[in-house]
Amino acid sequence: MDKIWWQQFNSPRRFIRDAADNLTNGKSVVLRLPERVPWLDTMREVFDKRLRKSGTLSIEVVDAENISEPPEFVFEEFCEAKDGFRPVNETAYARFIAQRTGISLNSSCIWIRNAEPAQVKQWFAFIADYHKFLGGKRGGVFLLETGDALNFADAAGVEVLSYAKRISDYDCFAFNIFVAAEFGKANHLMKQYLAELVSALTEGDVEFGAECIRRGESLLQNPAVVFENILSTDAFTSHKSAEDIDRAIWMTQMKLVFPLVETFRRNFIKKYEMTLKTTPPYPDAPEELEIGNLFGLFALKRWLLDNEDADDLEMYREVRNKLAHLKILPFDELQRLFDKNSRR
DSSP, X not given: OHHHHHHXXXXXXXXXXXXXXXXXXXXXXXXXXXXXXXXXXXXXXXXHHHHHHTSSOEEEEEEGGGOSOHHHHHHHHHOOOOTTOOOOSTTXXXXXXXXXXXXXXXXXXXXXXXXXXXXXXXXXXHXXXXXXXXXXXXXXXXXXXXXXXXXXXXXXXXXXXEHHHHSOHHHHHHHHHHHHTTSTTOXXXXXXXXXXXXXXXXXXXXXXXXXXXXXXXXXXXXXXXHHHHHHTTSSOOOOOOHHHHHHHHHHHHHHHHXXXXXXXXXXXXXXXXXXXXXXXXXXXXXGGOOHHHHHXXXXXXGGGSOHHHHHHHHHHHHHHHHHHTTOOOOHHHHHHHHXXXXXX
């Protein structure tokens, strides 16, 4: 699933492509990433392979945790021509390095990972100064991974790409639908419900979502319990309370079930329109009757209905009442309802 997300789905694939193209064309890139990047190792692997295809850059991965002063680090490690350097001010390193020719930095992409917010600001300031002093000339490039909370001022030669802005909730839902489509022999409504529910619970973390969908029927039967069990593995995190989880389940059921109730109501009225008009209390506008009104009219007159229609009227009324009173439908009721309204 990891390769499918990063190599086949349009938005994630474009996110990597655009970043790699900017680097290949001489711009540095800041990647603003969420707190938990889905399949981070795979993202880096796919990115690395795409970048190496250009054949013009040597990729050097550095761990920011081990670097206290970015300008000094780049100067020492990637600027072989050091003669004449004087650290007269904060931008001296960037100016000097930008003016050097024949140094390894000029054919390198420095990939900075694991930077804390304070370190990100240091790196960004140095990278922006470096490109300013390049003055449009071709030099080395930098790829800076950071969280999505920091804001960056515009800087010539530096492109800021945000995962959150490039990859939408729809992309994540589409991926969940793709994964849920493989969920056994369930009908299409149950698969849609699984994808909708997982999307509501995992909020954009498609790796977390894929793990939830992998639990399949156990998640559908006991969503709150299974969701908490997955969290207990420490592989994923969620800020949702038990109340939030129940609300996500209820909202998902409302979204899919209420249209089914309305469809049944309309079809029922259309089928029994003459019966309604000729049966006390003779409603003036049968098409406006709600499911509860219909049940009240026929509760003691079941013989006027087909047996299956009478049973369905009772079922839809019960389903509607539970959801209207903020109750969650159990799995067996949900399955019965979806089986009646779905194609395989």
